[in-house]
Amino acid sequence: MSTKDANLHEGGTPALYRRPVFAIAPMMDWTDRHCRYFHRQMTRHALLYTEMVVADAVIHGNRDRLLGFAPDEHPVALQLGGSDPVKLATAAEIAAEWGYDEINLNVGCPSDRVQSGTFGACLMRTPDLVAECVSAMKARVSVPITVKCRIGVDEQDPQIALDEIADKVIAAGADALWVHARKAWLQGLSPKENRDIPPLDYGRVYSLKARLGANFVGINGGIADLDESVRHLEKTDGVMLGRAAYHNPGLLADVDRRIFEAAEAPIEWPELIDRMADYCAAHIAGGGRLTHVTRHMVGLFHGLPGARRFRQILSTDATKAGAGPDVLHAAFGQIELDQARDAA
Known part of the structure; x- marks a missing residue:
């Protein structure tokens, strides 16, 4: 069975998104193919994400360098950056042909690069455009299309902004929503400061999940270890670790047992x-x-x-x-x- 066939919807939920899901976050300059191969040796079941790749680069760039990965990395998701529905749909189709298990749209990165390109966290201000992007990608591929966002940006009220974008992308067909439980401040904070200074609001993500019912909502941001991960999974469908998994990768050796209740022993x-x-x-x-x-x-x-x-x-x-x-x-x-x- 091909990767594409394996991820078709079953009972309304992509096979990849049967609960629970434990994921390692997309991290620029870190989660390259070598990092993912290393992480995969310690957990067979975690969902691995690439670094963000801009849609234009996928279309026009060196695809082997940008998209290549080892077969052992599955399940592996490509995170795309962009705001043009046509380009994103084309990039998603190319990625699906390369064998990715999921395509994720970046609606959370606050870096100068994405701000100059008007994508990433900037898209929190244009939920209709995000929904259009999701719809365009869904029309071209059968692998899951997901969105990773913040709870809001700058002066936005997270009670309003998060609900609005969640409702619109789900209506457009998004298979899952991953939420970094912080605001992003596009004005006044650096990308590094945006990872630490805005306060975490896990409760906001919990309330979104409670409201959306069967729709998949995963949580990200400041999660330090597997004990915290297990607690978050009591109120969400998935948990995503970033820096904790990168700086202390040994914790991944216990993911399959703790999160997925796998019987096989961790790697020695x-x-x-x-x-x-x-x-x-x-x-x-x-x-x-x-x-x-x-x-x-x-x-x-x-x-x-x-x-x-x-x-x-x-x-x-x-x-x-x-x-x-x-x-x-x-x-x-x-x-x-x-x-x-x-x-x-």
């Missing part, structure tokens, strides 16, 4: 390192550099003995010209050494 660290070393070797053989992969792994053993030395090795030796998978094994050796000392 030596096996993970061996898999990633093999992946690094293949990447280097194809002309890549070790650090392209290992830069995403520095936080793997966060809080464990040997983690500081592991980070140091990956942050220094892995960046040197000619560095190979042996550097990764050497870094992991520090973890094994410290664990052996603690066990003695």
Whole structure:
């Protein structure tokens, strides 16, 4: 069965969006194909997102570089940026042909780049246009079309703004709505400040889910660990982790058991390192550099003995010209050494 066929609606809900859903957020400069492959080794069931890719780039750019991914990454979603319904529909069709399991429209990013292009969080001000974009994409592909938004921007009242955009995109056929539970301030705050300064309002997302009933509403923003994730899933359909998953990726090894009640045991660290070393070797053989992969792994053993030395090795030796998978094994050796000392 093809990816496209596997994601057709079943009983009104795409197979991809059977509850619960645990997702790793789209993060610019972070969730590239190497990061996603690494994360996938620790969780078979989490939904992985690409970095945001602008629709024009998908249409006119190097598609292998922008859209390529390993088969092991499924389920994997492409996040698109843009505000032109025709271009977004064309980009969505191309992405579906590449095998993506979902296409997500970015209505939440507050960066200068998206503001200059009048998309991302700017679209919170134009819910009719967002609905038109969703409708255009739905008309061209059968994979799920979803939206990721904020609760509002600038002076907007989240009680009004979030309801308006949610109702319009659902009416247009959106299969799921992911809500970052903060406002975005397009005037006065940097993109980094927008990730921390506007206060979180999880209750606003909970109330949206309660009102929308069977429609999928997932929550994002400031969620630190799996304990918090489990609590959010009591009041929403899905939970999305961003920086917590990136900076402490080891927590992903427990996602399948905690969130999906999977019976299989989590991956053992030596096996993970061996898999990633093999992946690094293949990447280097194809002309890549070790650090392209290992830069995403520095936080793997966060809080464990040997983690500081592991980070140091990956942050220094892995960046040197000619560095190979042996550097990764050497870094992991520090973890094994410290664990052996603690066990003695």
